[in-house]
Every structure is written in structure tokens, then in C-alpha cells.
Amino acid sequence: MFDSPLSASAYEVLGVAPDADDEALRKAYRLRLRVTHPDTGGDAALFVQVQLAWELVGTPDARAAYDRGHGFGLRQAQGAGEAEWSGWRAPAQRPDTRPRARSFGQPGGWRRERYLRLIREWAGRGVDLADPYDPALVRTAPREVRRLLADALAEEETARIIGDLGMGYTVWHDVSTSADPEDKLDHIVLGPSGLYAITSDDFGGPVGFRRGEIVGPAVAGAPITRLLGQARVVSRAARVKFGAALVVLPDGDVPQAITELGRIRSVPVAVTSRSGLATALRRGITGTRDIGGNELFDVRTRLQQAVRFV
Incomplete structure (x- = not known):
């Protein structure tokens, strides 16, 4: 869901700025879980989105990879290696010998x-x-x-x-x-x-x-x-x-x-x-x-x- 050019970023789903520190990110995640939980009147679809967002940015390694792949510049500069492929470029042609439509x-x-x-x-x-x-x-x-x-x-x-x-x-x-x-x-x-x-x-x-x-x-x-x-x-x-x-x-x-x-x-x-x-x-x-x-x-x-x- 976060790979679409139209979808909200993981940070937007959690309600924090992309440069938020780890503690602020963790607090935002816990708050969003409470607010969106279906047992407390929240939206089930949003609840799932919050959990998926945390999986993407909830650890330093996952967050660094996510930032590199989604163009969040401040943390991208701190990461090593090239940015990950976003999936937004035209797909490369790959050899495929299977019968196709x-x-x-x-x-x-x-x-x-x-x-x-x-x-x-x-x-x-x-x-x-x-x-x-x-x-x-x-x-x-x-x-x-x-x-x-x-x-x-x-x-x-x-x-x-x-x-x-x-x-x-x-x-x-x-x-x-x-x-x-x-x-x-x-x-x-x-x-x-x-x-x-x-x-x-x-x-x-x-x-x-x-x-x-x-x-x-x-x-x-x-x-x-x-x-x-x-x-x-x-x-x-x-x-x-x-x-x-x-x-x-x-x-x-x-x-x-x-x-x-x-x-x-x-x-x-x-x-x-x-x-x-x-x-x-x-x-x-x-x-x-x-x-x-x-x-x-x-x-x-x-x-x-x-x-x-x-």
C-alpha cells in the first residue's frame, strides 16, 4: 500500500514528521494504535495501515531502508549505499521462455x-x-x-x-x-x-x-x-x-x-x-x-x- 505514488507515507499514517526521533515515532505509533483500534471504535482498515507503517519504520534498519527507497532526504543522507528501487520506473525487460498471452x-x-x-x-x-x-x-x-x-x-x-x-x-x-x-x-x-x-x-x-x-x-x-x-x-x-x-x-x-x-x-x-x-x-x-x-x-x-x- 505504501508503494503507490498516491498512498500516504508511513510517517503520514503514524502522524509524525519524517525527521522525528525514535522516541517520538514510538509514542505516535502507540497513540495511533489506540485511536484506530476497532475495539475502541476505530477504523479497522486504518488500524491495519498503522501496523504496516510501523513494520516499515519501527526499527533503525527498516527505517533507513524505507527512507532511502522513498526519498526522505534527511535520513537518506545518513544511510549507506544507493537508494532502493522505488518500483516507479518502467519495468526492465527480462528473458522469459514461458508461453505468454x-x-x-x-x-x-x-x-x-x-x-x-x-x-x-x-x-x-x-x-x-x-x-x-x-x-x-x-x-x-x-x-x-x-x-x-x-x-x-x-x-x-x-x-x-x-x-x-x-x-x-x-x-x-x-x-x-x-x-x-x-x-x-x-x-x-x-x-x-x-x-x-x-x-x-x-x-x-x-x-x-x-x-x-x-x-x-x-x-x-x-x-x-x-x-x-x-x-x-x-x-x-x-x-x-x-x-x-x-x-x-x-x-x-x-x-x-x-x-x-x-x-x-x-x-x-x-x-x-x-x-x-x-x-x-x-x-x-x-x-x-x-x-x-x-x-x-x-x-x-x-x-x-x-x-x-x-
Whole structure:
């Protein structure tokens, strides 16, 4: 949860400054435990966040490693060695001989490019930065800039999970659904369990559900309504019917691995954690229909002819 560009730092969760001494940190942790404990009327999700935050900064070694990896300069200067990889850079290509899903388009590519342009404009008026993914830089950037990076990371992680499902699956990333590149469908997945329209999101904290929509302090607009609208555009262009629509969120931000919301606008909809996505795509969700044989080939051909990328 602390690896997202949008999530609160361990220090923010504990309610102390990054340069607080060890005793102040320990007192803050004990206070936050009491305040957030469910037995005393606290929020269970926040209680878990407090415990995770303490695991990251509760000992000198853990705190030094956390500070180096997240750009907290004062303590970073006291640490030895290079800063740890933040996970915010584009993933390096690694040799992999396993059969993978057929993939078209660049997952997270549009948002990565936009992030790089905006971070340079914000930090240096368009000049080259030594490291546009430096944790200290990212942590202090405006939320709308960090949101672009968080969503790019989310799309890349979803693509990795789908790729590992094997050659029985085909996926299209960053699919254009209008003249506005912001209005794009993150992923289309075709496999034995059906045809899926998928969006990968990261709102920077836990979410809930109300009346068939995702709700939360940082949730803007209506993500599921937007996803279904994007799916409808592709459906009409390719003359295919989506079996389901999925929203993929970070593990710590949803109450369970797969939450089925039922049929919305006649399409089965579910919200999955990243760790629950592979299960949802392998077995399907309630209301989806298996696709095989000539139908699978026909749907793939129609999509291949109709899909355009941002």
C-alpha cells in the first residue's frame, strides 16, 4: 500500500514528521494504535495501515531502508549505499521462455508519456531531469501528476498478470474509444472464460461500493459507468459482446479478492484485487459465458480489425 505514488507515507499514517526521533515515532505509533483500534471504535482498515507503517519504520534498519527507497532526504543522507528501487520506473525487460498471452499495444504507455511531460514541466519547465522517477520528486509532485504515474503502474501490473495466464489468452492495451486519449479502455482480454473489458485503477486508498459504483474519498466520477461506456464503444465498432467488465485495484484497497456487483446495464461487473485477477479471468464471474472454437477465432479477428490504440 505504501508503494503507490498516491498512498500516504508511513510517517503520514503514524502522524509524525519524517525527521522525528525514535522516541517520538514510538509514542505516535502507540497513540495511533489506540485511536484506530476497532475495539475502541476505530477504523479497522486504518488500524491495519498503522501496523504496516510501523513494520516499515519501527526499527533503525527498516527505517533507513524505507527512507532511502522513498526519498526522505534527511535520513537518506545518513544511510549507506544507493537508494532502493522505488518500483516507479518502467519495468526492465527480462528473458522469459514461458508461453505468454498474445499482447497488442503498450500497457500504461500513454500515461507514462504524459507523466514524464508534466513532471518535467512542473519540476523544471520542460528541461531534462536527472531522474523523473526519483522518490523525493514524485512524493512532492501535484496529485494529478502522481495519479498519472499510479495509473500507469496499475496498467503495467495488470498486463503482467494477464501475460502470465499463457497463450490461451489475447490482450489489447490502451485501446482508443474517442478522440480524447484520456477516454481509453485500459485492457481487452479474450480467453476461454469469455471476453472482458478491464480498467486498472489506483485511488491511493481503500474504496467501497454503493449502488453499483465504486466510492471513496479519492474516487472521482463514476469509474464503472465510464468503463461500461468505453466497452460499449468497442463492442459496436468490433461487433462483439463483452461477457463482463472488471475493475482491478491494489490488494490493500478492496475488502476481498473478487467482489461481484451483479449486472449493470446488462453486463456482469466485478471489482478484483490484483491478486484475484487471474482467478477471475480463469474461472469467469457469474453471468459470463465460455468462448471456444470458431467463435474464439471470430471474436479475435473482429477485435484485431477494429481496435485502435491511443
